Amino acid sequence: VAAAEADSEGLRAWRAFLEAHASVTRTLDRELQEERGLPLTWYDALVQLEEAGGELRMFTLAERLLLSRSATTRFADRLEGAGLIERRRCDGDRRGTEVSLTAAGRAALHDAAPVHLRGIEEHFSRHLDPAERRLLAAALGRVASVERG
Amino acid sequence: VAAAEADSEGLRAWRAFLEAHASVTRTLDRELQEERGLPLTWYDALVQLEEAGGELRMFTLAERLLLSRSATTRFADRLEGAGLIERRRCDGDRRGTEVSLTAAGRAALHDAAPVHLRGIEEHFSRHLDPAERRLLAAALGRVASVERG
DNA sequence: AAAGATTGACTCATCAATCTTC
């Protein structure tokens, strides 16, 4: 995903942004896959569940993972097949499905976390000085929150 | 694609980076599609060709688009089917295939460019002041170039 | 009828194997 012809500073920032995203996410996915056999998307799902206290509704999981509902259904099929999560009909509202981490899911997450965190440090944070980290967090957080809404 | 549990500044920057990427690229793709009927991936391919002087080998196009060779073959099939590019056997080395922009391809590119550039300005650059733009371009350019290898 | 989740048809990516030319 590149950009266009003119070369304003904003456009240069955008292109660098795209290139950095592509190269770093590919590297992180490859490392996690090779060292722990876990795709980055699976890791993300486990993180979301853990941060939510171990349990989420399909609907909410879809939002957090930036996936469509149907993609989340199929994704949950795979994670459930691998024994990392469980599905359960909601008690209050039986239209809904609750997804929760299994013991194996928690174990996979804790096994993978150091590799992933090391990767973020090594392939991303390490290239930024403290001021740049703060600025990126603030500036991109602003971009994300405005555009999400 | 989210990240993990600890909340160092580097990790906060990484999360903001991921969120910003997801929301902005989705918006840009949707706008380009709605207003010009062109997927962002197609636009990118046309830009790469134009910047290369209108002609590239499949091999090189694959590298620039960060796609596998086979994905590039199928992608070129679609673009060729739509009349935006042409394939031609290389003169010097007849193993290779040269891809070039057609007049329709150039027209589609020039038709789409203003929409895309406006989108980058509106959904990305606008949220950054001049100093932030410079810093992002420099810092992320560094990340990308080191990680690209 | 609307909300939550799933399924069907389709698009687009990847790896491994194959074909052609060097």
Added chain:
DNA sequence: GAAGATTGATGAGTCAATCTTT
């Protein structure tokens, strides 16, 4: 045999339609 490109099988995402529960 190796390089460039393509094809086959498969994985994973989307939208539209469907099923169940409210």
